[in-house]
Amino acid sequence: MTNKSLRNFNSLKFEYSCESFLEVTSYEDLFKLSKEIRKSKTKYWILGEGTNVVILNDLKGIVIKNRLLGITITDNSVESASGENWDDLVKVCLQKKLYGFENLSGIPGSVGGSPIQNIGAYGVEVSNFIDYVETINLDTGNLEVFNFEECKFSYRESIFKKLPNLFITKIKFSLSKVFKPNLAYESIPKDIEISSAEEVRSIILKIRNERLTKPEAQPNVGSFFKNPIISKTHLDKLLSDYSDLKFYFINENQYKISAAWLIEKIGMKGYEMKDCGVSKKHSLVLVNFSQKSENIVDLSNKIKNEIVEKFEVELENEPTFIS
Numbered sequence: 001m002t003n004k005s006l007r008n009f010n011s012l013k014f015e016y017s018c019e020s021f022l023e024v025t026s027y028e029d030l031f032k033l034s035k036e037i038r039k040s041k042t043k044y045w046i047l048g049e050g051t052n053v054v055i056l057n058d059l060k061g062i063v064i065k066n067r068l069l070g071i072t073i074t075d076n077s078v079e080s081a082s083g084e085n086w087d088d089l090v091k092v093c094l095q096k097k098l099y100g101f102e103n104l105s106g107i108p109g110s111v112g113g114s115p116i117q118n119i120g121a122y123g124v125e126v127s128n129f130i131d132y133v134e135t136i137n138l139d140t141g142n143l144e145v146f147n148f149e150e151c152k153f154s155y156r157e158s159i160f161k162k163l164p165n166l167f168i169t170k171i172k173f174s175l176s177k178v179f180k181p182n183l184a185y186e187s188i189p190k191d192i193e194i195s196s197a198e199e200v201r202s203i204i205l206k207i208r209n210e211r212l213t214k215p216e217a218q219p220n221v222g223s224f225f226k227n228p229i230i231s232k233t234h235l236d237k238l239l240s241d242y243s244d245l246k247f248y249f250i251n252e253n254q255y256k257i258s259a260a261w262l263i264e265k266i267g268m269k270g271y272e273m274k275d276c277g278v279s280k281k282h283s284l285v286l287v288n289f290s291q292k293s294e295n296i297v298d299l300s301n302k303i304k305n306e307i308v309e310k311f312e313v314e315l316e317n318e319p320t321f322i323s
Contacts, residue, residue, distance in 0.1 A: 006063065007291075010050035011108065011215040015291035018045075018059040025067045027136070030167055033064065034141040044138065045322050046167055048110035049085070052117060052221050056293050056323035066112055068169060073098070077131070078173045082112025086119070094197055098175035100129050102200040103182055106208045108215065108222065112168040116160040117318070118153045122204055123185035127153035129173040135166040143169075155256070156226050156318055187211075213279045218287040224300060225259045225284055225315040238311060259315055260284045266306045273299050 004021035007013055020042075024030055037044060043061030047053070068083040073096055080089050086109050090101045103124040113119070114126045115133050130153075133146045144166065152159040160166060181194045187207055194200055213220055227248075230238075235255045238245050242265070246258035260283045263269060269283040275290035276299050288296050304315045 004063070006050075006055060006059070009047060009063075009065065010053055010055050011219060011221055012054060012288045012293075012296065013219040013291075014055050014288070014293055016055045016058050016293075018061065018063040020062040021065065022062055023065040023067050024167075025069075027169065030136045030138070030169070031141060033062075034136065034138045037062075037138055038141065046138075046164065048083070048113040049108065051108040051215065052113060052319045054221065054293060054296070054317075054319050054321045056297070056321055059322070064167070066110060066167075068112075076175050076177050078175060080111045080171055080173070082110060082168045082170060084111045085109075086111050086114055090201070093175055094201065098177065099179045099197050100124070100175045102197040103185075103204055105201040105204045111171060115151060115153075115158055115168065115171060116320075118156055118158050120156070122188060122207075123182050125153070125155075127151070127158075129175060131172040131174050133160070133168055134170040134172075135160075135168050137165055138167055139165040155229070161320070211282050213281050213285050213287060218279065219289070220279070220285050220287045221319045223259075223284040223318050224286045225263075225303075226318050227256045227259045228262075228313050228315060229254050229256050230313060231255075234312070238313075257313070262307050262311060262313060262315070263303060266303070266310055268303055268306070271299075273302070278303075 002020055003017055005017050007015045024033065044064055045059060046064050048066050066083040068081040070081040071084060071089060071092055072079045076098055078093060078098065086107055087105060089111055090105050093101050103122040104119065104126060107119055107121060115130060119126045130148055133151055135144050137144050179197050181200055183190065188203060229250065232253045232255065235247060246261045248256040250256055263283040268278050270280040271278045274295040276286060276288045276296045279285035279287050286296055286299060307313055307315055
């Protein structure tokens with residue numbers, strides 16, 4: 001399909017288009033597409049559910065929409081095609097009495113997007129469960145499989161962020177048959193008895209609903225910024241001025257600090273600017289009401305500049321920018 005509108009394929013609802021739009025449903029589609037790309041040298045972008053991308057302009061090339069489906073469960077191993085919806089996979093695993101994903105309930109997006117971003121929430125990261133990630137290299141046509149170590153997972157990072165030519169096809173996860181609730185995260189209530197993973201899921205979904213803005217109501221990509229990681233020296237300096245700073249220990253000289261706290265300290269929670277703004281519910285969520293990207297990019301830059309000036313801390317964008 002040519003000159004396809006991308007408005008319904010990105011959760012910020014930007015009204016951009018692409019020269020060519022192709023949905024892939026099989027490996028055969030991908031191998032054929034790879035051959036065409038190598039022959040024509042056409043620029044391309046891979047799109048899951050569009051919940052973690054910021055499109056900056058009309059895209060002159062091919063947008064490849066992932067429609068690979070299928071989930072296979074053997075014992076405690078789960079193989080999922082990358083085009084499956086992430087939360088649907090969480091529900092399937094709970095139905096099969098496989099545990100570990102419950103704290104990751106409600107995260108929007110596709111299964112294929114989960115390792116790229118190393119999605120995480122409420123004290124759990126998806127990399128805790130990944131055995132391998134299968135891909136097709138669209139630049140070569142080769143099938144390439146990455147084991148856990150080769151994925152190079154870190155906080156909201158993986159090797160796949162640096163390799164946009166890899167189309168993730170399938171992911172193999174190992175879950176547990178024994179339910180052990182992970183309730184360490186600060187916002188999870190500690191004064192209640194938990195007897196099932198379904199109860200944890202229910203609590204997580206309730207917290208998300210109360211704290212986060214749904215893209216259907218106010219277009220957004222969830223957290224727009226990563227929590228910055230700073231040195232012990234920098235942390236001590238900030239604590240001397242701000243005793244209420246929210247921070248988390250990583251190692252002796254690395255501490256993660258709350259980006260939401262930083263944004264609230266510069267008074268920008270609920271801030272509005274030119275058809276976009278900072279959510280009143282959660283300061284990490286930037287909401288958009290414009291057809292174009294300029295306003296929300298300007299807002300994100302304004303936030304970053306003010307935080308550098310006040311705290312000498314640089315925020316990194318969490319979503320992927322494509323142009």
